[in-house]
Amino acid sequence: MRAKAAPQDRPQPAEPYTAPRVTVAVPSPFTSLRSRLARAGDFGRRKSSALRGLPPLHDLLELTARVGYGARGFVYLSVGLLTLLGAVDFAGDAVSARGALAWLADTPFGRLWMMAVGIGLCAFVMWRVLQSVFDADHQGTSLEGLSHRMAQAFSGSSYAILAFTAFHFMARKPETTKAADVEASRERAQTVMSLPLGDEILMAAGAALFTLGLVTIRRAWHEDFTEYLACSAKTSRRVAPLARAGYVARGLAYLPLAILIILAGWNSRSSQVSSFGSALDAVERQPGGAWVLAAAALGFMAFGVFSFIEARFRRIRPPRDLNPL
Secondary structure, three states: OOOOOOHHHOOOOOOOOOOOOOOOOOOOHHHHHHHHHHHHHHHHHHHOOOOOOOOOHHHHHHHHHHHHHHHHHHHHHHHHHHHHHHHOOOOOOOOOHHHHHHHHHOOOOHHHHHHHHHHHHHHHHHHHHHHHOOOOOOOOOOHHHHHHHHHHHHHHHHHHHHHHHHHHHHHOOOOOOHHHHHHHHHHHHHHHHOOOOHHHHHHHHHHHHHHHHHHHHHHHHHOOOOOOEOOOHHHHHHHHHHHHHHHHHHHHHHHHHHHHHHHHHHHOOHHHOOOHHHHHHHHHOOOOHHHHHHHHHHHHHHHHHHHHHHHHHEOOOOOOOOOOO
16 A cells, blocks of 8 residues: 655645835935935035035034024023113113113114124024924924923024014114013003903913923923033033023023913903013012022023033034924
């Protein structure tokens, strides 16, 4: 008898032929946008001798960020200096960033000052867009990373308004009276209060501003401000207190105005709303308020100095591809 073939010796049916899978990389529209900008810059440098000396796009973005940090430092130094002079009754009262720009606009060469500050603040706004939208600091899409990017977006919008103010003062003589700022704030509050649930909306805005102040103060003690500085550890230890003092001063400065806004919504009285500078003046009128205001002014100046340090030493890493994710 013939022995049966082992199962492994039996012929197996042939497997169907499968063509190899080919993966085609589809470029992101944001990546192609950046590539087009880079190619346009290279083409311009080849065709024009005037453009030949321009650095690549990556270096231009880095320069833009550093100019922006310098402009922010100049604004805060001006605010701090004028507030300090007001605290010691040497000149004027406490001022906001808008008030500092108005003062600079009235000095000799005021229009040149406004043009330089406006361009510098526009550069900083552009850097904030790269940070918040395109994640230049590599914060990621985690909850903490998105919160940082949202804060950077809010910061960029506030500096965009300040840049617009600088260009406005360059074209038109500013209103130097603080009463005009107070009146404008009260008109905006009255507009909000005329809406349905306007009082509640105004109180919510004040609560948001108060929370922003507390969060800013908390950042002063929990955040490592030297993480992005490309300098020695010794230099980082020396400059870190400047950033902490600046963030404490900025956070505390939000609180008086936030309280006034909340009270205005609670009492349905827009007349209780004030401007940033007038809120600081109210602090100065309290017992020991002049010392508190002087400390806040020194904090503003410290933050301005730290902004100049960031302009020099910060690691600027423009995104390689313009991709929000």
